[in-house]
Amino acid sequence: MVPPFADNLTRFVIERAAVRGAVVSLDDAYRDILACHAYPAGLQRLLGETLAAVCLLANALKFNGSLILQLHGDGILRLLVVECDAALSLRATAQWDGVIGDDAQLADLAGAAGGGRMVLTLDPKDGGPLYQGVVALEGGSVGALFEHYLAKSEQIESRLWLKAGDGRARGLLLQKMPDAMESDAATWQRAAAAPSAAPAAFEAADAHALLTALFPGDDVRAFGARTPRFGCSCSSQRVAGALRLLGSAEVEAILAERGTVGVDCEFCNRRYDFDPGEARAIFAASAPVH
Numbered sequence: 001m002v003p004p005f006a007d008n009l010t011r012f013v014i015e016r017a018a019v020r021g022a023v024v025s026l027d028d029a030y031r032d033i034l035a036c037h038a039y040p041a042g043l044q045r046l047l048g049e050t051l052a053a054v055c056l057l058a059n060a061l062k063f064n065g066s067l068i069l070q071l072h073g074d075g076i077l078r079l080l081v082v083e084c085d086a087a088l089s090l091r092a093t094a095q096w097d098g099v100i101g102d103d104a105q106l107a108d109l110a111g112a113a114g115g116g117r118m119v120l121t122l123d124p125k126d127g128g129p130l131y132q133g134v135v136a137l138e139g140g141s142v143g144a145l146f147e148h149y150l151a152k153s154e155q156i157e158s159r160l161w162l163k164a165g166d167g168r169a170r171g172l173l174l175q176k177m178p179d180a181m182e183s184d185a186a187t188w189q190r191a192a193a194a195p196s197a198a199p200a201a202f203e204a205a206d207a208h209a210l211l212t213a214l215f216p217g218d219d220v221r222a223f224g225a226r227t228p229r230f231g232c233s234c235s236s237q238r239v240a241g242a243l244r245l246l247g248s249a250e251v252e253a254i255l256a257e258r259g260t261v262g263v264d265c266e267f268c269n270r271r272y273d274f275d276p277g278e279a280r281a282i283f284a285a286s287a288p289v290h
Contacts, residue, residue, distance in 0.1 A: 018177035032230035048164025052171030058084035075111025089231035
């Protein structure tokens with residue numbers, strides 16, 4: 001039985017052609033992330049498109065770690081962060097200042113041309129080297145921005161289609177492999193044109209039906225589906241570590257003013273409160289023993 005196309009990521013290849021891709025649908029995962037903050041409708045859509053794009057890229061991670069995207073703008077949208085780990089656990093947050101229209105595009109929100117940037121970080125959790133790629137916020141849409149990044153950083157010709165709204169975010173990533181032959185050119189051109197020619201395919205009930213609708217004349221081989229989900233990695237231990245970095249003197253000043261130290265997770269909006277005894281115990285535990 002083919003799994004339904006909900007919280008589903010499916011990789012595929014077009015046989016006998018150097019063309020690969022993946023399709024994703026974020027449903028509960030997307031809605032759970034939106035429930036953490038009161039995002040305006042236009043930002044909800046932009047966030048959904050970015051979540052789908054980051055999930056499609058993170059699917060290729062070969063290590064135990066995370067792919068972290070940061071969009072920095074000098075317009076209404078100040079910051080957008082999406083993190084997806086190798087298990088396709090997603091979280092996100094955004095900061096903005098001003099009114100965001102329902103139909104706003106990335107170019108409308110990021111500010112003046114050249115005034116923003118996208119930073120993609122590969123963060124291994126097993127001690128490997130951290131990698132960062134930075135590109136200017138070029139292109140009017142999230143899809144165009146990611147296509148620009150992939151062409152510049154990985155030299156892989158890519159096409160990305162993204163759609164978000166009504167509690168669902170869907171995306172398709174299509175890539176022409178570096179070892180593509182001249183004979184693959186026709187397949188690539190046909191495949192790259194299909195999503196724009198058949199937008200209704202993105203309403204398919206499952207990934208296989210979507211791929212059949214998009215590429216009816218090609219031999220498409222799909223691989224086993226994966227399940228993206230919302231997951232925040234915040235914890236009392238991590239917040240305690242942040243307070244330790246803040247310093248005992250600063251924490252004591254907060255205790256004197258408020259009676260407790262409270263921290264809200266910027267991703268899931270969970271509140272962590274430490275009473276005076278709990279806060280001071282953080283520093284007692286890390287004090288050197290003489």
